[in-house]
Amino acid sequence: MKFPRPTNLRSRLTFWYVSVLAALLLIYAAIVFVFQYGVLTRQLFHDEVQDVVTAEGLLFFDSLGRLQLREDYFSRPQSHLLVDRMMEVRDLSGNVLYRSATLRGMPLGGPNKRGEGDADFDSRIVQLQDGSHAFVISHIHSMQGRTMLIRLGYSLVPLRDRMLQFLRLLLIAIPVALLLAAIAGQIIAKRALRPLQEMATRAEGITASNLNQRLIIVNPKDELGQMGRVFNHVLDRLEQAFNQLQRFTADAAHELRTPIASLRTVGEVALEKGQGSAEYQEALSNILEEAERLNETIESLLLLSKAESTGSANSKTVFPASEVVNEVLSLLQVLMEERHISISREGELIGRSGVRANRSLLRTALLNVLHNALKFSPNNSTLAITYSRSADPNPKLIMTFQDEGPGIASGEHKRVFERFFTSAAQSTASKSGTGLGLSVTKLVIDRTGGEVWFDEEMQAGAKCIITLPISE
Amino acid sequence: MSGALVSGLEASGYEAVAASSAEEGFFLVHSLRPDLLLLDLTLPQRNGLDVLRQIRKEGMDLRVLILTSHNTVEDRVEGLKTGADDYLGKPFSFPELTARIDALLRRFLTPSPSSFVVVGDLSINTRNRTASRNGEELELTAREFDLLLYLAQNRGRTVSREMLAKDVWQENSRFTPLDNVIDVQMARLRKKLDDPFEVKLLQTIRGLGFSLREPQV
Numbered sequence: 001m002k003f004p005r006p007t008n009l010r011s012r013l014t015f016w017y018v019s020v021l022a023a024l025l026l027i028y029a030a031i032v033f034v035f036q037y038g039v040l041t042r043q044l045f046h047d048e049v050q051d052v053v054t055a056e057g058l059l060f061f062d063s064l065g066r067l068q069l070r071e072d073y074f075s076r077p078q079s080h081l082l083v084d085r086m087m088e089v090r091d092l093s094g095n096v097l098y099r100s101a102t103l104r105g106m107p108l109g110g111p112n113k114r115g116e117g118d119a120d121f122d123s124r125i126v127q128l129q130d131g132s133h134a135f136v137i138s139h140i141h142s143m144q145g146r147t148m149l150i151r152l153g154y155s156l157v158p159l160r161d162r163m164l165q166f167l168r169l170l171l172i173a174i175p176v177a178l179l180l181a182a183i184a185g186q187i188i189a190k191r192a193l194r195p196l197q198e199m200a201t202r203a204e205g206i207t208a209s210n211l212n213q214r215l216i217i218v219n220p221k222d223e224l225g226q227m228g229r230v231f232n233h234v235l236d237r238l239e240q241a242f243n244q245l246q247r248f249t250a251d252a253a254h255e256l257r258t259p260i261a262s263l264r265t266v267g268e269v270a271l272e273k274g275q276g277s278a279e280y281q282e283a284l285s286n287i288l289e290e291a292e293r294l295n296e297t298i299e300s301l302l303l304l305s306k307a308e309s310t311g312s313a314n315s316k317t318v319f320p321a322s323e324v325v326n327e328v329l330s331l332l333q334v335l336m337e338e339r340h341i342s343i344s345r346e347g348e349l350i351g352r353s354g355v356r357a358n359r360s361l362l363r364t365a366l367l368n369v370l371h372n373a374l375k376f377s378p379n380n381s382t383l384a385i386t387y388s389r390s391a392d393p394n395p396k397l398i399m400t401f402q403d404e405g406p407g408i409a410s411g412e413h414k415r416v417f418e419r420f421f422t423s424a425a426q427s428t429a430s431k432s433g434t435g436l437g438l439s440v441t442k443l444v445i446d447r448t449g450g451e452v453w454f455d456e457e458m459q460a461g462a463k464c465i466i467t468l469p470i471s472e
Numbered sequence: 473m474s475g476a477l478v479s480g481l482e483a484s485g486y487e488a489v490a491a492s493s494a495e496e497g498f499f500l501v502h503s504l505r506p507d508l509l510l511l512d513l514t515l516p517q518r519n520g521l522d523v524l525r526q527i528r529k530e531g532m533d534l535r536v537l538i539l540t541s542h543n544t545v546e547d548r549v550e551g552l553k554t555g556a557d558d559y560l561g562k563p564f565s566f567p568e569l570t571a572r573i574d575a576l577l578r579r580f581l582t583p584s585p586s587s588f589v590v591v592g593d594l595s596i597n598t599r600n601r602t603a604s605r606n607g608e609e610l611e612l613t614a615r616e617f618d619l620l621l622y623l624a625q626n627r628g629r630t631v632s633r634e635m636l637a638k639d640v641w642q643e644n645s646r647f648t649p650l651d652n653v654i655d656v657q658m659a660r661l662r663k664k665l666d667d668p669f670e671v672k673l674l675q676t677i678r679g680l681g682f683s684l685r686e687p688q689v
Contacts, residue, residue: 267679360644
């Protein structure tokens with residue numbers, strides 16, 4: 001048989017604790033039981049010896065020579081001890097001289113044994129004809145010149161009943177005790193492990209954006225405190241490495257700015273002077289244009305590292321989401337006019353829900369998405385914008401931006417968010433940018449607590465879905 | 473880079489001298505008494521801001537334009553607090569640099585407040601925000617008017633996309649979508665400004681930017 005093993009540490013500790021306690025209680029109960037039986041049996045023996053001595057004094061032969069027990073004995077107060085005693089008196093050849101009424105004619109212990117009751121009070125347990133047991137002692141007694149064997153027994157039925165009752169009591173008490181112990185064990189274990197739970201909750205909340213947070217250590221000397229300390233050390237090193245990496249991106253970008261500035265200045269000055277052949281001027285223009293592309297890549301990298309480092313709440317404010325969308329649309333207005341692209345909006349009212357974010361970063365994120373959508377939209381098409389709200393306990397604003405462009409090649413729906421990814425598809429290759437725009441978007445949205453993805457079910461066009469937590 | 477800057481500034485009609493270290497810079501500032509100092513913060517030995525602090529302590533009457541590759545708001549504020557008159561982040565466009573230098577030097581040449589800007593047969597009324605060529609009114613959107621006015625105020629000079637992004641679109645930095653917007657906007661302006669007329673005022677200079685000027689005959 002297989003026991004269901006408790007999975008959590010708390011229940012496991014309680015389980016072992018209760019198991020050990022159960023074993024100990026059972027052993028204890030067994031010892032008490034045996035001891036109690038022994039004590040009661042000895043008590044019985046002692047009483048019977050007393051009874052035999054008393055009975056010996058009360059026995060007499062009547063005028064007919066029959067052995068009788070003096071009846072007035074029963075009027076004595078202590079006599080109740082003798083009420084249910086069983087007594088049989090035999091002569092040495094085995095003839096029954098006296099048999100008490102309580103035996104109801106049954107023999108008490110069969111024929112004489114050799115040496116029975118010779119030396120002392122012999123004790124033994126015998127089974128009567130009705131099946132019940134009796135604890136019997138034997139004693140040789142001489143009276144009026146006749147030697148006889150007195151057997152006196154107590155029925156063991158009351159004793160056994162009592163022991164059975166005791167056993168029943170133990171069987172009820174032990175499970176109750178174990179249950180109480182289990183409850184107490186659970187509570188104690190829970191309390192002891194609570195710091196661990198708190199640590200786990202806190203550790204779970206630590207991501208790349210708030211690596212500066214640490215576990216709270218209540219008692220640095222106990223085992224949990226030690227574990228917490230070790231974990232905090234790991235976090236220290238992780239944060240250090242992470243910062244180094246982040247600094248590297250920013251530093252590298254800054255370092256690249258200086259040579260690009262030189263490149264531009266040299267090129268621009270030469271071009272402004274207007275000297276040299278048209279061919280030279282053409283070459284310079286090309287170089288300057290490439291330098292600009294390079295510059296834009298660097299700016300995007302800096303933006304990424306900025307977005308990475310501003311995960312904390314201090315740079316965030318609450319504002320209506322659609323406000324930023326409309327701001328971006330008005331910036332891009334001229335592109336739409338030029339290409340006769342119209343906008344359809346749905347759920348504008350929901351769109352006014354407040355979101356908590358770094359406004360300028362979110363604006364950049366939305367700008368990249370909307371510019372992308374417009375870039376790939378054909379002339380005279382419509383860009384559909386919808387706002388809706390999820391029904392979660394933590395409501396989210398769901399924004400979708402759907403264009404009528406060529407859409408995203410299958411298998412590229414996730415890759416478009418990778419850094420430096422530009423699609424190899426023919427339809428979009430001519431419009432490729434730095435390949436960082438959407439990765440900036442994704443990073444910013446992630447850091448804001450939202451999600452961004454492209455709908456993979458779309459047959460035509462691309463549909464970008466952005467969710468952001470609503471902040472009332 | 474300093475060589476190119478000197479040669480470019482000289483071509484724009486300024487007298488320029490380059491210093492290759494902070495010490496040489498001090499010496500030149502003291503001996504030549506220039507009107508304006510172009511200070512790169514990434515100097516070989518000393519921090520550029522220290523140099524600036526020293527100059528301000530001595531109380532010299534000198535415009536200072538800082539060049540730096542650390543172009544964040546905090547850096548800018550610190551630079552301006554230390555006593556810089558203006559701040560330009562790398563990589564800048566050369567036309568923007570000359571525009572800034574002009575603006576700084578003009579600051580003490582009291583600008584003439586006029587409500588009319590004229591370039592050839594183009595006349596812009598800044599008060600009621602209208603523009604006309606040859607007496608013929610141009611129908612411009614608000615953005616197009618701002619753009620045209622900015623180009624006219626910088627007439628004869630090349631205006632880079634960075635300058636347009638900052639001064640016309642009021643964006644802190646330039647980015648790909650904005651470049652796209654600027655180009656389209658410029659094309660639309662050109663359609664209204666130049667297409668109906670024989671004399672073309674708006675020039676595109678590849679790799680540099682745009683310029684509003686009367687073509688030399």
